[in-house]
Amino acid sequence: MLKGLIFDVDETLVYYEGYNHREWYEMWVMPALQEHGIKLDYETYKKTVTGELPRSYVERFGIDHVEFWKIVDAVNLRYRREMARLGRIKPFPDVGALGELKKMGLRLAAVSNASQECTEFVLNLFDLGKYFDVVYGKDYSNLDGVKPSPYLVEKALRVLGLRPEEAMMVGDSHHDVLAGKRAGMKTVNVTRFGEIGGADYYVKDLWELVGLIRKILGT
Incomplete structure (x- = not known):
């Protein structure tokens, strides 16, 4: 029986108006890295994010990889604070559906590849944190335990006290679908930006997700 849902955050619950990954990296991250004497081009950085290269790859630039990612995440938090100030972070209009899912007695988790601080900042910006029993960045x-690795998803399942077959992964990206599948879960693709192959279910928004869950639970 379905007892819980694990949600991705960025582009599933909230979005960033005018966001461009390369632009963000070159305008925000590169200057901060250069202050630490690190020159890392966008294409190489992108490979560490997509998992083509391990996160530890950056150690060849003479910095501990944990320190490197803490620098990137500090920049990301600054970026999010500035975008929030400019009103350019927005919740999708259907996020109220989370309240409906809670009323159905489901346990909810949010899992993001962003840092814990960045994830909580965005959720709390729109008072979405109240819907989740656990939040993991x-x-x-x-x-290297970020999605598509199942590590964070499995961590959330443990805290929720659920077996993989008792929960579903909900997200917008290939990484969300893969992470859920690798954790042994059914997956739901929210098709805001097109369909991702391999998901078990497809919904256009979170209200359609509510309908799907009711159907699964027979309520």
């Missing part, structure tokens, strides 16, 4: 003790 990236874990500095296992930086």
